[in-house]
Amino acid sequence: MNRSQQRSVGSWIPLGMEIGDSRRKSNHVTKVLTIFCVITILFIIVLTNSFQSKQINMFSHTEPGVTHVLVTGGAGFIGSHAALRLLKDSYRVTIVDNLSRGNLGAVKILQDQFPKPGRLQFIVADLGHPEEVDRIFSENAFDAVMHFAAVAYVGESTLEPLRYYHNITSNTLGLLEAMHRHNVKTLIYSSTCATYGEPEIMPITEETPQKPINPYGKAKKMAEDIILDFSKKTDIAVMIMRYFNVIGSDPDGRLGEHPRPELREHGRISGACFDAALGKIPGLKVKGTDYKTPDGTCIRDYIDVTDLVNAHVKALDKARPNKVGIYNVGTGKGRSVKEFVEACKKATGKKIRVEYLSRRPGDYALVFSDPTKIQKDLNWTAKYTSLEQSLRTAWRWQKSHQSGYD
């Protein structure tokens, strides 16, 4: 054997060894890699979990400087606009809604706009289930509650009164009990001018006697009474907001009003007007032209939803323990149905067929607010007072969302 052979042999052996060794090594490397991968995956899982639990923790712990607001009914028309406004103002928001009447699409838009952890969470739950409500309160650290969730159609309330007493009065009682048990001490309550009934004297002040004339108004009045009696025995901070007729939508066009099609017949005049403009219904039916008003049609106070949610944020800001505030939220100006229809025609640019019919039972001629108190106490005034402008904003959304949020 010469050197080279030796070398080659010599080099062969270690080479062979090297091959065997590298096989073993590559097995080893594979093992190490596998272990590494497994560890990495486990690590990622642990991280994600801790991130998720951190996210949950952000809602379950109070944080200095952050006000966490529970918005019930936040998938609905007014609740979604309120949630948007709160999120823009850096509040932490939890929406609870069972989607019986609201729109998941509205919540998705809010989630897209505010995706950062700890900003917005959505919980699907029915306020009529006390165990669910209690669980939500034990898992979350709320600083305040804005309670919008309700059924809200006067006509429907006369047909299904129990649905109204259940979903307004009884659910508000359940919510208050949960707040009491879990020491949540600020409540902003959605009430309505329907709690006044048909007062003789206009405008309506907060001192106007409440004599509701339909189950909707009565259920809301009962809920108010429960809240007020409870407030006398605790240090809870309460703001009761009695809205007049709410119109309009988000000026930036993200949110709008989209009630269930099956509720259309009970619906509000703005919805009916847009449906007529879109040809979904043949025209508008104006019921009653012989009221004691200048043009014979009913007069209402139309408040823009942007102004309304501003009033809520101001109310939340001014809410103090042991204090109760009751406020009308309206413009202070009455507009007749005829004026409304004209504004709607201009805003949509459509010819709308209007049929004038006889009165609908239970409608009152004249309703408008005196907004002096809210102006003085909360420094709030309605800024969107042009019917046509509010309707134009709402129409823009309606026109581009003809099947709602889908």
Ligand SMILES: NC(=O)c1ccc[n+]([C@@H]2O[C@H](COP(=O)([O-])OP(=O)(O)OC[C@H]3O[C@@H](n4cnc5c(N)ncnc54)[C@H](O)[C@@H]3O)[C@@H](O)[C@H]2O)c1
């Ligand atoms: N729209 C108006 O002109 C007007 C006027 C005065 C007062 N309000 C009050 O404002 C509030 C909001 O009204 P809106 O026009 O946004 O109505 P909406 O129907 O659009 O919203 C109500 C929301 O509450 C939810 N909800 C109802 N029952 C629930 C339950 N048991 N559990 C969980 N979620 C439930 C619905 O799914 C819906 O998303 C109501 O309390 C209403 O009485 C409205």
Ligand SMILES: *[C@@H]1O[C@H](CO)[C@@H](O)[C@H](O)[C@H]1NC(C)=O
């Ligand atoms: C919401 O609540 C209503 C009434 O309690 C119920 O009929 C409906 O199934 C609920 N919807 C969801 C999505 O839970």
Ligand SMILES: *[C@@H]1O[C@H](CO)[C@@H](O)[C@H](O)[C@H]1NC(C)=O
């Ligand atoms: C309200 O309460 C009634 C019970 O009277 C229930 O059947 C109904 O589904 C509830 N929810 C809504 C959104 O109407």
Ligand SMILES: *[C@@H]1O[C@H](CO)[C@@H](O)[C@H](O)[C@H]1NC(C)=O
């Ligand atoms: C009231 O609100 C206006 C803005 O709408 C603001 O300019 C003014 O400073 C406020 N006044 C008080 C006393 O807070």
